[in-house]
Amino acid sequence: MSFKTWVDQKKVKESDLVFTRALKNTLHLDLFHKVADQMTLFNPSFSEGLVILEWVTDLILMGHHEELFSATPNLESYKQHLKVLRFPEVTRRDEQLKSKMESWPWPQGSKVKFERRGDRAGVELKIFISSNTDMTKIMAALDRVQKEMSQ
Amino acid sequence: MSLPAFEKIYISPESEDSEVALRVRSLYPAEIITTVDEALTASNLFEKKGMMSADEFNLSKKTLWLTTFKGQFFKRCPGATQKKALTCCNYHVLNLGSQCNMNCSYCYLQSYLNSRTTKIFTNIDQALLELKEMAEQHPDQPFRVGTGEVIDSLSLDVLTLYSRQLIEFFNQFPKWILEFKTKSAQVEQFVDMQHAGNVVVSWSINPPYVIEKEEHGTARFHERMAAARLCRDRGFRIAFHIDPMIWHEGWKENYAYLAEQLNTHFVPEDVHVISLGTLRFQPEQRHMMRERFGMNSLVTSAEMFPSEGQKLRYDAAIRAEMFQFMIQQMKALNPKWNIFLCMETPETWIQSFEKIPMQIPELRSLFKPLPSVRDFQNETTNP
Numbered sequence: 313m314s315f316k317t318w319v320d321q322k323k324v325k326e327s328d329l330v331f332t333r334a335l336k337n338t339l340h341l342d343l344f345h346k347v348a349d350q351m352t353l354f355n356p357s358f359s360e361g362l363v364i365l366e367w368v369t370d371l372i373l374m375g376h377h378e379e380l381f382s383a384t385p386n387l388e389s390y391k392q393h394l395k396v397l398r399f400p401e402v403t404r405r406d407e408q409l410k411s412k413m414e415s416w417p418w419p420q421g422s423k424v425k426f427e428r429r430g431d432r433a434g435v436e437l438k439i440f441i442s443s444n445t446d447m448t449k450i451m452a453a454l455d456r457v458q459k460e461m462s463q
Numbered sequence: 464m465s466l467p468a469f470e471k472i473y474i475s476p477e478s479e480d481s482e483v484a485l486r487v488r489s490l491y492p493a494e495i496i497t498t499v500d501e502a503l504t505a506s507n508l509f510e511k512k513g514m515m516s517a518d519e520f521n522l523s524k525k526t527l528w529l530t531t532f533k534g535q536f537f538k539r540c541p542g543a544t545q546k547k548a549l550t551c552c553n554y555h556v557l558n559l560g561s562q563c564n565m566n567c568s569y570c571y572l573q574s575y576l577n578s579r580t581t582k583i584f585t586n587i588d589q590a591l592l593e594l595k596e597m598a599e600q601h602p603d604q605p606f607r608v609g610t611g612e613v614i615d616s617l618s619l620d621v622l623t624l625y626s627r628q629l630i631e632f633f634n635q636f637p638k639w640i641l642e643f644k645t646k647s648a649q650v651e652q653f654v655d656m657q658h659a660g661n662v663v664v665s666w667s668i669n670p671p672y673v674i675e676k677e678e679h680g681t682a683r684f685h686e687r688m689a690a691a692r693l694c695r696d697r698g699f700r701i702a703f704h705i706d707p708m709i710w711h712e713g714w715k716e717n718y719a720y721l722a723e724q725l726n727t728h729f730v731p732e733d734v735h736v737i738s739l740g741t742l743r744f745q746p747e748q749r750h751m752m753r754e755r756f757g758m759n760s761l762v763t764s765a766e767m768f769p770s771e772g773q774k775l776r777y778d779a780a781i782r783a784e785m786f787q788f789m790i791q792q793m794k795a796l797n798p799k800w801n802i803f804l805c806m807e808t809p810e811t812w813i814q815s816f817e818k819i820p821m822q823i824p825e826l827r828s829l830f831k832p833l834p835s836v837r838d839f840q841n842e843t844t845n846p
Contacts, residue, residue: 409780
């Protein structure tokens with residue numbers, strides 16, 4: 313599928329692509345269309361596609377060219393590849409925070425998932441409690457986590 | 464003192480005889496000045512709906528429109544409208560015009576204004592009447608009134624000389640505080656005036672590297688510092704807004720230099736407050752910034768994320784790190800510096816100070832709730 317077909321199929325309006333106004337020269341516009349053609353092979357949704365295309369625009373203007381043609385097998389990994397290029401500092405910090413948080417002594421049996429939610433990164437914690445004893449154990453474990461956190 | 468570089472000036476009929484219009488006519492060549500019928504021409508030309516294009520925004524900085532303002536001049540700071548998300552410091556604003564003749568890459572006016580001109584309201588008498596009515600009702604409340612919300616307080620003062628009228632007016636209400644906020648160095652037009660010790664001249668300041676890269680057309684670092692010293696020497700209170708702090712490679716060295724410079728040239732007793740804020744902007748603004756400044760900018764290339772209240776901000780941990788660093792730098796040089804955070808969440812306050820402002824004795828008076836402008840209007844209309 314070409315970029316033009318994707319635009320037609322997803323009913324993308326000119327105003328949705330407002331970020332491309334910053335691409336002022338032919339070299340940048342040509343590059344954008346080539347990368348956009350590659351992206352549409354993954355058939356992203358309307359909103360996913362626009363996020364990717366805006367990152368691509370930013371990255372072209374920031375001087376990333378060859379790196380935009382990454383041989384990734386699917387949309388998710390391509391998106392991740394672009395994200396690392398566009399948000400290098402926060403990606404690095406998130407990786408560090410993730411391994412640190414995942415190493416903490418969370419309650420046994422709990423599910424810990426690292427997430428970025430807007431301007432904050434942290435963990436989502438799922439715990440199952442069926443008795444007062446469970447509760448006591450969990451509180452003790454969380455107390456140990458808090459001690460780690462405050463260091 | 465150089466004149467702001469306007470290429471076209473429009474004057475509405477009701478502003479024709481104002482002091483500002485007379486002054487503008489005396490300063491600029493007649494061929495760039497036109498009188499316009501506001502209702503028929505100016506409003507159609509300048510007051511279109513919706514966000515401006517980048518070209519329209521650029522043009523609005525070169526086009527001056529002298530007109531009158533028909534609405535309410537005196538308002539609370541926009542931070543007060545997001546009280547659930549942000550910690551509010553009781554700042555009030557008096558808007559005597561809109562747009563700015565300088566050109567900072569991060570300027571929030573890019574997503575705020577929809578007038579295709581720089582406006583100066585010539586009916587300052589009306590604004591002062593409005594202010595007088597409120598000040599007479601609450602003469603002992605410490606209202607802080609700033610004129611630099613949607614226009615720089617002083618960069619166009621050479622055309623209006625409003626600073627002089629405002630200082631004179633605030634002499635009558637010594638408990639009220641007038642705050643000029645600027646990135647210019649234009650202070651000579653008022654420093655000779657007698658004042659009641661209630662005038663704060665404040666500078667939005669950043670390290671020289673950030674000023675060079677992002678604050679185009681503004682007074683350079685040493686010029687702002689020199690203007691601040693002049694005001695201090697003439698008995699004015701001064702303040703600094705280190706806002707927006709901008710993250711970049713080497714930010715620590717550059718902000719440490721700024722802290723050291725402030726501490727070299729001033730003592731805490733000279734400085735009313737130092738406020739800190741980090742880069743933030745409305746999401747829709749990023750398109751205009753990208754188009755106007757490209758991506759070779761610390762602002763457009765910044766790693767920003769949606770925050771509570773929808774603005775794009777740095778990662779919360781990075782913000783806290785920047786605030787903590789600057790607070791530590793200043794306090795290590797002198798623990799008496801009076802520092803607060805501008806438009807930040809209670810969570811960030813706690814991460815930075817381990818307290819909310821009402822728990823910090825030297826900041827309590829700034830954050831203590833005041834009667835709202837709306838309450839006041841109710842009081843005056845329904846006694």
